[in-house]
Amino acid sequence: MSEIICLDRVSLWRRTQEEFSYDLKKTVLSFMEGKYHEPARKLILDDINLLIRSGEKIAIIGANGAGKSTLLKVICGILKPTQGQVRVKGKIAPLIELGAGFDGDLSVLDNIVLYGVMLGFSRKEMHRRAASILKFAALEEYSYIPVKALSSGMSARLGFAIATDVQPDILILDEVLSVGDEIFKRKCKQRIDNFWNGNTTVLFVSHSLDAVRANCQRAIWLDRGKIQFIGNAQEAVHYYLASTHQNPEHQNSEAELHPV
Amino acid sequence: MEFLHRNGSPPIQVQRLQVQRYWDLTYALVIRNLKVRYRGSFLGVYWSLMNPLIMTVIYTAIFGKVFGSTTYIQLTDHPMINYSLTAFTGLIVINFCAASTSQALTSVVNNGALLNKISLPPSVFPVSAVMANVFQFAVSTLPLLIIISLITSKSLLNALALLVPFTGLVGTCAGLGLIVSGLYVFFRDLPYLYELVISMLWITSPVFYPAEIVPENIQPILMLNPLYSVIKSIRQIALSGGLPDSDLMINSLLSGLIILAIGWTCFYRWQPQYMDLL
Numbered sequence: 001m002s003e004i005i006c007l008d009r010v011s012l013w014r015r016t017q018e019e020f021s022y023d024l025k026k027t028v029l030s031f032m033e034g035k036y037h038e039p040a041r042k043l044i045l046d047d048i049n050l051l052i053r054s055g056e057k058i059a060i061i062g063a064n065g066a067g068k069s070t071l072l073k074v075i076c077g078i079l080k081p082t083q084g085q086v087r088v089k090g091k092i093a094p095l096i097e098l099g100a101g102f103d104g105d106l107s108v109l110d111n112i113v114l115y116g117v118m119l120g121f122s123r124k125e126m127h128r129r130a131a132s133i134l135k136f137a138a139l140e141e142y143s144y145i146p147v148k149a150l151s152s153g154m155s156a157r158l159g160f161a162i163a164t165d166v167q168p169d170i171l172i173l174d175e176v177l178s179v180g181d182e183i184f185k186r187k188c189k190q191r192i193d194n195f196w197n198g199n200t201t202v203l204f205v206s207h208s209l210d211a212v213r214a215n216c217q218r219a220i221w222l223d224r225g226k227i228q229f230i231g232n233a234q235e236a237v238h239y240y241l242a243s244t245h246q247n248p249e250h251q252n253s254e255a256e257l258h259p260v
Numbered sequence: 261m262e263f264l265h266r267n268g269s270p271p272i273q274v275q276r277l278q279v280q281r282y283w284d285l286t287y288a289l290v291i292r293n294l295k296v297r298y299r300g301s302f303l304g305v306y307w308s309l310m311n312p313l314i315m316t317v318i319y320t321a322i323f324g325k326v327f328g329s330t331t332y333i334q335l336t337d338h339p340m341i342n343y344s345l346t347a348f349t350g351l352i353v354i355n356f357c358a359a360s361t362s363q364a365l366t367s368v369v370n371n372g373a374l375l376n377k378i379s380l381p382p383s384v385f386p387v388s389a390v391m392a393n394v395f396q397f398a399v400s401t402l403p404l405l406i407i408i409s410l411i412t413s414k415s416l417l418n419a420l421a422l423l424v425p426f427t428g429l430v431g432t433c434a435g436l437g438l439i440v441s442g443l444y445v446f447f448r449d450l451p452y453l454y455e456l457v458i459s460m461l462w463i464t465s466p467v468f469y470p471a472e473i474v475p476e477n478i479q480p481i482l483m484l485n486p487l488y489s490v491i492k493s494i495r496q497i498a499l500s501g502g503l504p505d506s507d508l509m510i511n512s513l514l515s516g517l518i519i520l521a522i523g524w525t526c527f528y529r530w531q532p533q534y535m536d537l538l
Contacts, residue, residue: 014536023447
């Protein structure tokens with residue numbers, strides 16, 4: 001099995017939220033008053049080394065704000081690391097916030113093409129695949145209707161159908177998939193199961209530690225931007241849970257909310 | 261497909277793929293832009309001619325008598341027609357610049373949610389905003405300009421030469437669009453300031469007055485206006501009736517390319533900071 005994702009000493013610094021300076025007037029005035037200072041930065045990912053081989057199913061666990069979603073965004077290329085190198089081979093299907101990113105004024109068909117092009121497919125290919133996408137999302141009668149006329153469940157279905165129409169090399173699953181109605185949920189699950197059983201590499205962020213233990217061989221435990229443990233999923237969950245019992249500051253972490 | 265996110269430039273075939281992807285993205289976004297704007301009515305494109313035509317009529321009514329006989333171009337015996345053609349050629353340039361750059365200005369921030377979901381080169385948003393205006397100009401205003409040039413010069417060369425200052429104009433607007441769209445990520449009060457900049461461009465472009473009425477010691481300052489050379493060259497090609505002046509053409513093209521290069525450099529230099537603020 002060849003390596004498909006490789007993170008080499010990746011660190012990411014980001015501006016802290018309260019340092020947002022959204023104002024030219026304020027910036028100029030603070031310069032003139034000599035109060036200007038460089039925006040403060042915070043270390044979000046700290047020296048991450050990670051090697052994922054093709055076909056692996058890996059879970060990322062950790063408390064809220066540990067950097068799980070940020071790590072996924074770095075792997076997807078949405079965020080560029082401040083230091084270090086990210087190498088990714090193959091097509092990524094990022095299933096993050098399904099349904100966001102559509103243009104409400106455009107028809108369903110136009111959105112399929114636009115969204116597909118943004119995910120890296122050609123326009124021609126998307127025109128060819130539009131029929132099968134509409135079929136899977138069960139939106140055939142809606143193809144010329146603007147997306148803003150769809151319900152939120154419908155647009156999430158559309159997002160899922162576009163992102164997963166072709167088997168991706170890497171599937172990124174943030175949040176538990178709970179889109180659409182029962183029938184669609186079953187279809188989603190079936191498709192994901194197919195990828196899961198196939199050669200697709202799956203990166204899986206979940207707060208359901210049961211699901212992690214049942215489905216993944218390996219897991220990454222992330223804590224405050226640092227990898228605390230990589231390895232056997234059972235062990236990772238065990239260590240993570242142990243840490244939440246030791247540190248009272250982690251009382252609010254989701255492990256407590258979802259007792260196993 | 262393999263790509264590096266940092267350090268070192270990617271291999272050649274990956275670069276080619278990136279160029280292809282950039283083109284696909286721009287194309288798709290221009291289509292989105294135009295479809296949203298015109299909602300299926302193709303004639304909507306011609307609606308954009310309304311603004312410069314109406315303004316031409318108003319300017320001619322107000323200033324035609326005063327400036328008509330002193331206009332740089334003495335095309336016909338009728339001063340009002342001379343004036344209205346001169347005003348029109350200036351207005352389409354300034355309108356194109358104002359519309360395309362202010363649409364580019366908000367484009368990166370407006371697509372911030374998208375940039376947080378899918379890995380995209382942020383510059384496609386301002387570039388496609390300007391390109392949508394290029395398409396609109398090419399199907400509505402440019403044919404009109406070509407007809408005027410053919411009538412006045414009776415030479416195909418002039419019609420073709422129009423493309424040179426127009427390319428300069430596109431370069432200028434793309435460069436300005438990249439700069440303001442990048443700055444808007446940091447400074448959300450920029451649109452107010454940019455309105456002032458547009459007004460400055462408007463008044464310092466010799467659109468409704470002949471450049472000759474400006475005092476000589478002020479004239480060099482007007483040259484700083486990047487639209488000045490474009491307007492001058494388009495007027496010379498479309499209205500003078502003579503052969504295209506290569507100096508004017510080169511001036512407008514060069515200033516456009518320089519502004520584009522500056523805009524592109526600034527945009528990419530600021531780019532690493534965008535995602536923290538979107």
